[in-house]
Amino acid sequence: MKITVLAGGVGGAKFLRGLREHLRATLPDGQGGTTAEITAIVNTGDDLWLTGLRVCPDLDSIMYTLGGANDEERGWGRHGESERVSTELTEYGVGWPWFTLGDLDLGTHITRSHLLREGRTLSEATAHVAARWNLGITLLPMSDQPVETHVVVAGEGAGDGGAAGGAGAGAERSMHFEEWWVRYRAGLPAVRFEQRGLEESVAAPGVVEAILGGDVVLVAPSNPVVSIGTILTVPGIRSALENTAAPIVGVSPIISGAAVRGMAHACLSAIGVATAADAVGLHYGARASGGLLDAWLVDESDSGLLPGLAEAGLRVVAVPLWMNSVEHAAALAGAALAEAALLRA
Amino acid sequence: MKITVLAGGVGGAKFLRGLREHLRATLPDGQGGTTAEITAIVNTGDDLWLTGLRVCPDLDSIMYTLGGANDEERGWGRHGESERVSTELTEYGVGWPWFTLGDLDLGTHITRSHLLREGRTLSEATAHVAARWNLGITLLPMSDQPVETHVVVAGEGAGDGGAAGGAGAGAERSMHFEEWWVRYRAGLPAVRFEQRGLEESVAAPGVVEAILGGDVVLVAPSNPVVSIGTILTVPGIRSALENTAAPIVGVSPIISGAAVRGMAHACLSAIGVATAADAVGLHYGARASGGLLDAWLVDESDSGLLPGLAEAGLRVVAVPLWMNSVEHAAALAGAALAEAALLRA
Numbered sequence: 001m002k003i004t005v006l007a008g009g010v011g012g013a014k015f016l017r018g019l020r021e022h023l024r025a026t027l028p029d030g031q032g033g034t035t036a037e038i039t040a041i042v043n044t045g046d047d048l049w050l051t052g053l054r055v056c057p058d059l060d061s062i063m064y065t066l067g068g069a070n071d072e073e074r075g076w077g078r079h080g081e082s083e084r085v086s087t088e089l090t091e092y093g094v095g096w097p098w099f100t101l102g103d104l105d106l107g108t109h110i111t112r113s114h115l116l117r118e119g120r121t122l123s124e125a126t127a128h129v130a131a132r133w134n135l136g137i138t139l140l141p142m143s144d145q146p147v148e149t150h151v152v153v154a155g156e157g158a159g160d161g162g163a164a165g166g167a168g169a170g171a172e173r174s175m176h177f178e179e180w181w182v183r184y185r186a187g188l189p190a191v192r193f194e195q196r197g198l199e200e201s202v203a204a205p206g207v208v209e210a211i212l213g214g215d216v217v218l219v220a221p222s223n224p225v226v227s228i229g230t231i232l233t234v235p236g237i238r239s240a241l242e243n244t245a246a247p248i249v250g251v252s253p254i255i256s257g258a259a260v261r262g263m264a265h266a267c268l269s270a271i272g273v274a275t276a277a278d279a280v281g282l283h284y285g286a287r288a289s290g291g292l293l294d295a296w297l298v299d300e301s302d303s304g305l306l307p308g309l310a311e312a313g314l315r316v317v318a319v320p321l322w323m324n325s326v327e328h329a330a331a332l333a334g335a336a337l338a339e340a341a342l343l344r345a
Numbered sequence: 346m347k348i349t350v351l352a353g354g355v356g357g358a359k360f361l362r363g364l365r366e367h368l369r370a371t372l373p374d375g376q377g378g379t380t381a382e383i384t385a386i387v388n389t390g391d392d393l394w395l396t397g398l399r400v401c402p403d404l405d406s407i408m409y410t411l412g413g414a415n416d417e418e419r420g421w422g423r424h425g426e427s428e429r430v431s432t433e434l435t436e437y438g439v440g441w442p443w444f445t446l447g448d449l450d451l452g453t454h455i456t457r458s459h460l461l462r463e464g465r466t467l468s469e470a471t472a473h474v475a476a477r478w479n480l481g482i483t484l485l486p487m488s489d490q491p492v493e494t495h496v497v498v499a500g501e502g503a504g505d506g507g508a509a510g511g512a513g514a515g516a517e518r519s520m521h522f523e524e525w526w527v528r529y530r531a532g533l534p535a536v537r538f539e540q541r542g543l544e545e546s547v548a549a550p551g552v553v554e555a556i557l558g559g560d561v562v563l564v565a566p567s568n569p570v571v572s573i574g575t576i577l578t579v580p581g582i583r584s585a586l587e588n589t590a591a592p593i594v595g596v597s598p599i600i601s602g603a604a605v606r607g608m609a610h611a612c613l614s615a616i617g618v619a620t621a622a623d624a625v626g627l628h629y630g631a632r633a634s635g636g637l638l639d640a641w642l643v644d645e646s647d648s649g650l651l652p653g654l655a656e657a658g659l660r661v662v663a664v665p666l667w668m669n670s671v672e673h674a675a676a677l678a679g680a681a682l683a684e685a686a687l688l689r690a
Contacts, residue, residue, distance in 0.1 A: 051455050051456070051459040052397070052455065052458050052459040052462050053455070082427075082429060082448075084427060084429070084448040084449060084452075085430060085448050085449075085451050085452050085455065087452070088448075088449055088451070088452020088453070088456075089452055089455060089456060091452070091477055092452065092453070092456040092473070092474055092477055093473075093477075094455075094456050094459055094460070095459075103427075103429040103430050103433075103448055104429060104430075104433055106430050106433070106451070107429075107430050107432070107433020107434055107436070107437060108433070108437070110396050110397065110398070110430065110434060110439075111396065111433075111434060111437040111439050113397050114396040114397040114439055114440075115439070117397050128437070128438075129437055132436055132437055132438075
């Protein structure tokens with residue numbers, strides 16, 4: 001069985017770990033793994049060059065989590081992490097002092113940047129670093145070309161007529177997504193998101209094939225705007241999703257009107273979508289009417305939304321969505337696969 | 346007073362620290378520093394790109410030593426150093442596992458590489474990182490262009506007729522100086538040294554001016570072949586030394602027939618020079634007969650060499666050369682300056 005998953009960072013990582021766990025139990029290969037082939041298509045819109053190093057937050061979150069090297073308590077990065085190099089960079093006045101680059105994490109960034117400079121693609125560099133961790137899941141960046149999400153926010157000084165930098169009242173300014181997300185904790189109202197480099201990008205090798213050739217396509221409970229939304233904008237991916245024979249089952253990242261993790265609300269409001277499981281499901285849309293999804297998993301607490309969604313033509317199932325343990329995440333992945341099996345039947 | 350010093354790494358660093366100490370005591374500026382202007386022209390022939398990072402061993406040895414951040418016990422690198430990133434790089438199978446990149450040290454390499462990629466010259470990047478440490482000495486790389494020393498060694502398999510890689514019996518191969526020095530501990534007999542990039546190089550901004558405008562030029566007790574020798578090959582430097590009105594006083598890196606530190610013997614034998622204070626002095630040569638030096642300081646234990654050197658036209662003084670404390674290094678620097686004063690009188 002071939003399973004393809006669209007995924008962002010932390011939510012995607014937990015979902016993939018649960019999926020792997022579920023498949024090891026239900027389709028074991030007799031050696032601790034699974035006979036199922038899992039391919040993750042990972043958002044790279046958060047990637048950035050920082051002091052000459054290519055940082056890929058979502059790929060690394062997934063790699064560390066699946067590799068058992070993640071910091072469970074903090075929710076991101078490597079466990080046992082330290083920041084000796086980062087402290088030096090701050091002393092030298094380079095980099096972003098508010099953006100943590102852990103020492104262990106830097107090993108990944110330096111390796112990847114080195115491979116990229118040697119002429120390898122991001123796909124190749126990702127395969128190289130992932131090989132160390134024996135993930136049991138193939139990680140594919142959505143694209144080998146840089147597609148960086150920038151956030152356009154209202155300019156400072158709007159209305160005061162004397163903004164520094166020559167920006168007129170109400171002028172917009174933009175910043176890399178990670179600056180908006182980490183430095184400002186998504187606290188500056190976003191006017192819109194821009195994907196820089198999108199025009200020159202194509203889906204990375206294997207991405208379209210994994211969607212077209214998959215038996216199931218799952219949409220992880222990741223940020224619908226800047227993770228899944230970004231993946232969907234990459235030329236080639238949307239049409240592969242339209243054309244695949246595989247059922248496409250999505251998992252809501254919103255439970256009871258709040259993001260399971262992170263600040264998805266600030267992203268959703270920028271595109272005029274309510275922070276609600278039904279609103280996000282309708283935003284993705286039913287495949288029958290030109291949308292993404294064949295089915296949509298919402299949390300049991302949101303089962304009241306089912307009638308409205310069914311009316312809009314979206315097949316919806318209410319299951320426990322909280323992934324507060326590997327077992328719960330495995331059960332959720334199992335529910336998504338069960339729904340896909342029904343759709344294929 | 347303007348003092349210009351040609352220097353390699355560790356020996357150069359100790360000498361410069363002693364010189365600064367001596368001048369703070371003899372030409373104090375009333376604020377803990379000195380009114381003397383010290384400029385160090387530093388060998389960059391050992392520099393290398395390693396996993397995408399520009400490493401400058403001699404510049405950094407000097408910077409850390411003068412900045413009080415060096416590891417006195419180990420003799421190189423930062424004190425309180427760790428190697429967490431380096432361990433990760435080895436896990437990922439990149440870099441040179443036998444070449445230590447400390448975490449604190451990496452902060453310097455990442456900063457410098459970042460500045461170089463932003464388009465700054467090595468001089469500018471060096472000034473940026475050095476500014477943090479308040480050295481009281483201006484550090485100039487010998488050149489802003491990469492001039493990397495490679496070592497040509499006899500090929501393996503000489504005589505066995507079946508060497509791998511298609512190299513014939515007795516074929517030569519070459520490697521970066523740091524590989525020869527650190528990995529093989531200078532144990533592979535060197536056939537010759539090559540300076541790659543020399544043709545495209547010129548002396549860095551300020552280097553020729555510091556030599557021509559100095560009141561004194563000192564040659565630190567550094568490796569005569571791969572440190573001082575390399576500096577002398579950079580276009581513009583030799584002729585500035587020929588034309589400066591300043592006396593040029595050198596300090597022997599050899600005491601009693603052995604290198605004070607390091608494996609200078611392996612370098613000297615490659616160029617057919619004996620590991621002896623007189624042989625190195627004669628290799629540099631007396632300025633009067635087209636050589637480098639106006640005077641040459643050897644250790645007291647080598648005073649027996651004085652008559653022979655005087656016969657060859659080289660003015661020689663025997664003083665204690667061991668720099669086993671800052672005070673001893675300061676006394677040595679004082680002796681070199683005293684000799685220069687006599688020459689100027």
